[in-house]
Amino acid sequence: MSSIHIGAKVGDIADTVLLPGDPLRAKHVAETFLQDAVCYNNVRGMLGYTGYYNGNRVSIQGTGMGMGSVAIYVHELINTFKVKNLIRVGTCGSIQQGIHLGQVMLAMSASGDADANSLYFKGMHYAATADFDLLMKAYEAAQRLRINTLQGSVFSTNTFYDNEPNRWEKWQKHGIIGVEMETQMLFTLAKRFGVKALSVLTVSDNIVTGETTSSLDREQSFNDMMKIALELA
Numbered sequence: 001m002s003s004i005h006i007g008a009k010v011g012d013i014a015d016t017v018l019l020p021g022d023p024l025r026a027k028h029v030a031e032t033f034l035q036d037a038v039c040y041n042n043v044r045g046m047l048g049y050t051g052y053y054n055g056n057r058v059s060i061q062g063t064g065m066g067m068g069s070v071a072i073y074v075h076e077l078i079n080t081f082k083v084k085n086l087i088r089v090g091t092c093g094s095i096q097q098g099i100h101l102g103q104v105m106l107a108m109s110a111s112g113d114a115d116a117n118s119l120y121f122k123g124m125h126y127a128a129t130a131d132f133d134l135l136m137k138a139y140e141a142a143q144r145l146r147i148n149t150l151q152g153s154v155f156s157t158n159t160f161y162d163n164e165p166n167r168w169e170k171w172q173k174h175g176i177i178g179v180e181m182e183t184q185m186l187f188t189l190a191k192r193f194g195v196k197a198l199s200v201l202t203v204s205d206n207i208v209t210g211e212t213t214s215s216l217d218r219e220q221s222f223n224d225m226m227k228i229a230l231e232l233a
């Protein structure tokens with residue numbers, strides 16, 4: 001049996017799934033990091049692959065951008081395909097002076113503006129947090145690999161473009177280390193359904209200064225992020 005948006009059979013997807021927003025990044029990672037990778041999904045071009053990393057079975061599934069899209073894939077991965085560990089691998093914007101482009105981050109928690117969460121929790125605020133076991137394992141893997149990581153809280157937004165000039169001031173003051181568009185929903189759904197989740201992110205741009213990474217730097221920090229996440233398979 002497949003699900004509405006994932007045309008795979010139960011059993012085609014590994015217990016641990018890496019979740020990039022971009023489906024072509026899923027393809028790239030499957031082709032460069034995995035052995036014996038098989039594509040199990042092409043519905044809406046949202047590519048998904050299962051293969052092996054250091055002998056461990058792992059899948060990588062594109063999610064699209066934003067919390068509406070990631071919620072669909074996460075829900076189906078957990079409820080139809082019985083996935084146990086969901087690890088977002090993506091980029092984020094920096095809103096802090098001292099955080100540089102290319103910095104790899106492990107998200108401990110995610111604030112955000114997901115309407116689906118406000119409605120579900122009747123206007124109250126749920127503190128969406130990473131699974132501690134995955135967080136600790138990722139941190140230990142990064143130390144072994146000698147990759148510097150920053151741990152902290154991120155903000156997930158459903159609005160990429162916004163005209164409000166001081167939009168990030170409050171969040172900057174409250175120590176948010178990165179802004180992206182999926183983690184709050186991923187953490188909330190993982191907790192709701194009793195599975196584990198983590199977000200590993202790299203800083204691709206500075207939202208305050210408008211600085212963006214060169215493609216070479218992006219590649220290096222992207223590879224570092226992937227190596228950490230793949231160690232969790």
Ligand code: HPA
Nearest residue numbers: 091092093179180181207
């Ligand atoms: N905003 C939201 N999500 C992002 C950004 C951003 O500036 N950069 C990378 N992901």
